[in-house]
Amino acid sequence: MKAASFIALALATTALAAPAMAQETFKVGVSVGLTGYAAAVDRAWRDGLEVAADYVNSKGGVRGRKIQLVIEDNKSEPQEAVTVYRKMISSDKVNIFISGCVSAGNFAAAQFVVRAQIPMMLCSILPPQPDQVKWAYSFLAPPRFEVEKRFAYLKDKTPIRKVGVLHDPSPYANLQKDLAVKAAPDYGIELPVVEQYKQDDADFSTQISKMESAGAKAVLKIGLGGSTVTTAKNIKQLGLNTLLLGSVDDLAVFKPTGETLGNQFLFVAAPAQVYETLPEGALKQEIARFLPLWRAKHGDRDAVWAGKAWDALMVTVAAIDKAQSFDGEAIRAAVETLPPYQGTGGIYSFSPTVHQGITTNPFFMATYENGKVMVKN
Amino acid sequence: MSITTGNILEVRGLTARYGEVTALRSADLDLKEGELIAVLGPNGAGKSTLMRSIVGLTSASGDVRFRGELLPRNAAAVAARGIALVPEGRGIFGPMSVEENLQLGAYMINGRGEDYERRLSRVLTLFPRLKERLSQAAGSMSGGEQQMLAVGRALMADPKLLLLDEPSLGLAPKVTAEILETLAELNRSGLSVLLVEQKAPLALKIASRAYVVVNGRISTEIDTKEITSHDQLARYYFQ
């Protein structure tokens, strides 16, 4: 029985190690991929939540309770996500989930979250089952906005009507690709070449040349990370004047890409990335509430995903205030009847039928030139 | 059924190659029913290759007849005809118990039942030391005991013909003598035996005839009664 008592002891120690809370808190469960493929976005999501929670707690918390984040690493793996979600449901007894962008992990855990009647605010897309969507709210802008912004720019500001699509195989990129194919005719745009790449491919010259010879004067790049920089380098090496149109990403990606291609590179910018150039108004005000706190802790690290996490917590707090309750069902109902909420990433208007809160396109087209982000529309 | 020759085993023109190397060249060999003969020869001569080719473990060209019938070139099928090989290095299954090893020897009859019990008690009478160690892991026994198990396992198949490849390898002289005496006893009770040995004097004591293999060829056939001294034998090896 040695092994059993050892493990039982270890488990007991873990339970004791958790700080005993004198005062009751409002527990927010956070399933994030701190390691694995989602780490870049999910670490920012967690850090944004911490800034937001500190801010709310410094103002006295929500309805007299301090916010306590219970953060668990799902290693970007769905099975691990199920485990940590269930831990947070039955051991930590969290009141709500504000989880990261590992879609498959959120989907895999959804049925358990729904059974426990806990609302889930997500950085990812919504789970596909209707009974699960009922409890899930996405803070992601609909993928079509990223595509439409770029098509509209081409249509309004350039003569380019033939575009090549370069996308990775992730669900989000695939979704955007399909949307692009569907929406292109509405903008009078043709997509003669649609190419998929793998995240770790090191050269896209072939794909780019293929697009060039098909007459495409712009590349619609769909997918995160270093591949965008690689694409820029390849365009430059080939000596083409092709435009590169990047999707929403981290400034850490936009900077080297802009430094390579100059104004030949345009990207879809989130509001927090163009803060300095925003006109006065509700959007700028909300970002101004968050950004100094963020910069105090994290310097000039990109604030887009952290800002969305901030938004998710602020919407939650607003819902609790409206519901005058910490009950899951009450919070859920309140989220759906909240007036449109101005966040750092756009305006969130949830309703019983709309669970993806951003309904108007919040994006800008921008370039990165001479060390600065410049808005182009 | 052509038992007319009275040979249990006839090997004709058996040739085996490992890539470019011809390890066995056109070997001919006869073994009469109830005979115990030896195959002698220095290290690397091709003795093991001969044995393996006979039972179909090594692919070879030429004919091997068992009681007048051609043997298939497939070891499992050869075993089914009643030919058991005690391989070089014993081939004991170390992690398994002695009993499981013996059960595997009787693999063809599924290692249980009346027949099995009869064979088992015969082997344990021949090698009483195995009896005390039935549940012990075979690999934990001494070399001599393992060789006894290897022979015992082969006998569990109730073979018509027993082939042994250097059973004395790595054993103390006393243990070797014990095992060879058991083989002689088995032969006296009617079992045909083909024994490969490097230690010629030992083998010649119990064999009625011997073949000498040198450089992949069966060079000589000796009548053991002719051999009287070690020097004489050395001549056969190096002629």
Place this chain on the structure above:
Amino acid sequence: MTNSPATISSKLMAALRHAPAIAAAGMVAYAIADGGYIVTVVGFGLIYTIFVAGLNIFMGYAGQTSFGQNAFAAIGAYASAVLTATYGWPPLLAALAGIVATAICAFVIGYPTLRLKGHYLAMATLAIGLIIYEVAVQWQSVTNGYMGISGIPALGIGHYELLSDRAQLIFLAIMAVLSLAASWLLRHSRFGRALVALSGSEDAARALGINVRQYKLTAFIISAIYASISGTLFVHIVGFISPEMIGMNMVILAFTMLYVGGIGTTTGPLIGAIVIGLLPESIRSFKDYQDLVYGAALILILIYAPGGIASLDQVVKKLLRTKAPAKEVAP
């Protein structure tokens, strides 16, 4: 004194031999009683017990190597997921279809590759795992790609569904016990002995009349069926499947469980799956150092119990033996 020290210690040793397996079973019982999230962890552990028990038949008994068992779990998982969620089949029928598909697939794959030896076989199986993963990603019309398939019903027959966590865990425990019992029977059958024999020496096995190729293939198919069943159970418990869930990490985890539990032993898969399943949970409070502690724990286990936890009694025996002479010196 009626008992001599020798018989006491031999009784103790006999008890010690079963201690790890009993402890693992105790953890399962504890989880059933406790009902918290440990149910999930132990539930995954039991599903992996079945997966690893299959791997153990091929690797532990037959001495072969397969890095591609995830392929067969994937076939079982996706067959169950697609047939129940998309086409509304009853789970049992879907599981059977998955098993049949897996067996056919294992035959088609195993027939040519099992002629390969050692590293080549391992590489070939690795490729199979990668190919099936790629199929799960690319065959979007059926698998839904990375988006995965959700809405997979709970296990059940007719109108009776296993919905509560406890009921599911008890069911998984029964399935795991059946798998291990089947594995034990197999190991102690003529077929099982033949597998262990061919893992020791294929030539020696052949010379005894064992059809080595046919037996290796059969062992491969049986291990694939175990994997398929574990895949089916997994999707019905979680209700969701996506390619990441059947990737290489599954293979790495299973190998760890097999070696930590004790390769070649019947209860090793259970012990390994429970220990490796619970280990990360018991050190969750280490947060950022969790992976480090996990790795250190693995290394310690494999150093001090190289045959796996299932053969811990051997380690104790060895320790006692080295200490024994000191006693004899005392007057």
